[in-house]
Amino acid sequence: MPDKRSTVLLTQCAGMFLVQLDVTVVNVALPSIGAGFHAGVPVLQWIVDGYTVVLAALLLSGGALGDAIGHRRVVLAGLGIFGLASAGCALAPDGATLIAARVAQGAGAALLLPGTLALITRTFPGRREQARALGVWAGVSALALATGPLLGGLLVTAAGWRSLFWINVPLTALAAAGTLLVPADPPATGRVDVKGTLTGATALAALVYAVIQSSVPAAVLGVAATVAFLAVERTSPAPMLPLALLRSRTFAAANVVAGAMNFAGLGTILLATLYLQGVHRASPLTAALAMLPGFLPLSLLAPVTGRLTARFGPRPVMIAGLLTGATGLLGLLRVTEHSTVAGSFLPAFALFGVGLGLLTAAVVAAAVGGVPAGRAGTASGVNNTARQACGALGIATFGAIAGSPARPAAFVHGLHTAGVLGAGMWLAAAVLTAVAIGRP
Incomplete structure (x- = not known):
């Protein structure tokens, strides 16, 4: 080279x-x-x-x-x-x-x-x-x-x-x-697509603001901007989101799963950070080391996931990742104000990380494989956008559910609620994957 x-x-x-x-x-x-x-x-x-x-x-x-x-x-x-x-x-x-x-x-x-x-x-x-x-x-x-x-x-x-x-x-x-x-x-x-950019950005920003600030007017604006975005994309000669691609069941399902993955994934990462430093009073470095077992699988499993997806197709790999990650999210129910990090938090967060590691590459492969070869770039861009947009909403939602770690008991209760919500989303995504993601 x-x-x-x-x-x-x-x-x-x-x-x-x-x-x-x-x-x-x-x-x-x-x-x-x-x-x-x-x-x-x-x-x-x-x-x-x-x-x-x-x-x-x-x-x-x-x-x-x-x-x-x-x-x-x-x-x-x-x-x-x-x-x-x-x-x-x-x-x-x-x-x-x-x-x-x-x-x-x-x-x-x-x-x-x-x-x-x-x-x-x-x-x-x-x-x-x-x-x-x-x-x-x-x-x-x-x-x-x-x-x-x-x-x-x-x-x-x-x-x-x-x-x-x-x-x-x-x-x-x-x-x-x-x-x-x-x-x-x-x-x-x-x-x-200038109109698509403006309406899409307005919709996402308004919806996130509505969740974080509990604002009804912002929620109404977000829904209206979403409707306007879809109308613009339907008639635009160069749409950001080619709606015709959504006719592919595999492509549409892959993006829903990708959104659910980042919604629960980034929201959980935010709460994990606040729990370790706000409730357990860990230093930034100690908190980072405690979260490492959840993040290492993202890089360590990437080549393994690629080979498994190439051999068996994305569907079984995605289902395995979603079920493993959901188990980890439910494991957050064992976390309390006074439980040890090693005994309760680490096993749950590690399983959550393994689920993410299995899921990430397979979701992209499913999205790209669900459209004609000439639209692979667009499919990848839509998939990235779905992940980032839903990740932003997940951060807003999970933060609103848990509240401030300055009130440890209420925060831990919120952490449990968020864990159940995230697990429910990932289990539903596993069912959607089994039904809608095509065979290789």
Whole structure:
């Protein structure tokens, strides 16, 4: 593999690593941020969701913009915005400013993420070399999610929570330098679905706000914007969400399962962080180490899941992941204010992580396999959007259910309720998978 192409692969993986890392790395710092800003749980939820909501809302538009004006330009713009926004996060004097900077980070990430995949496929046009390169890209993606809490714990313990954002600045500069090695963009004729972007972003932001703030007007706005989004996508000449793809039962079901996976998954990760640091008073590093058994399967099982999915199809792997993860979520019922972390929390969280590790790659394979080969890129983008959007809603919902860890008894009761809700969703998703996901 030529050095130049290796550098391109490395830098695009680095850009994607930063995007995925910032989904989870902040979680372990939330108690420290809350203490520093005297902020409650709703502010902490928005520090996570400000990033996730905008990433989900603009992800498909980022890919369409790359098609329209060139992916290299869009990746470079995304890296610039992400780097500047990271510096803004590090310098934020209060919670509101930090949320605004996280929103800007999400916009940069939405430009960056689809383009990294497009540039890798352009750099490695051969079928076999492209498969190897995409395997590296997928492995780094899983590693980023697993690394986030541990890296966050180390940095917060050693240098404070602001270091989580400062580290992004030089890394985005290096990734931009590597992106310049990619040949100039070819002429492009794609179009951007502006109306779809605006209505979709409004719908998601309003629904998340309604859950976090218990706002009925925001809920009404969210439902109305959702209806408007579907109407726009039905008539748009270049829709973000081609509704015709939903006629595929496998594709539609795979995205419902992906949404349920992230709804319960990211919501549970938020509550696990608050439980360990808020109820058990663990340090950020100790909390990160306690969560490691739940995150390691995401990276360790990725190659195994890929081989199992290739051999047996996504359906049995998805069902195994959903049932294992649901068992772990129900295991949270054994967690109490005074129970030991090793005796109650760790076994449940580890099973939950194994379920996620089995499920993640298989869900993507099911979504991509449920559409014609020429629509694989669109299918992947829709699947990513479903995961990020439902993850944002899950964070909002689970945070609202549990409340503040400053009231340990009420928080643990909320943790139990969230665990049952998540398990119910994953069991229902397992039934949907058995019925709707096609055989290989």
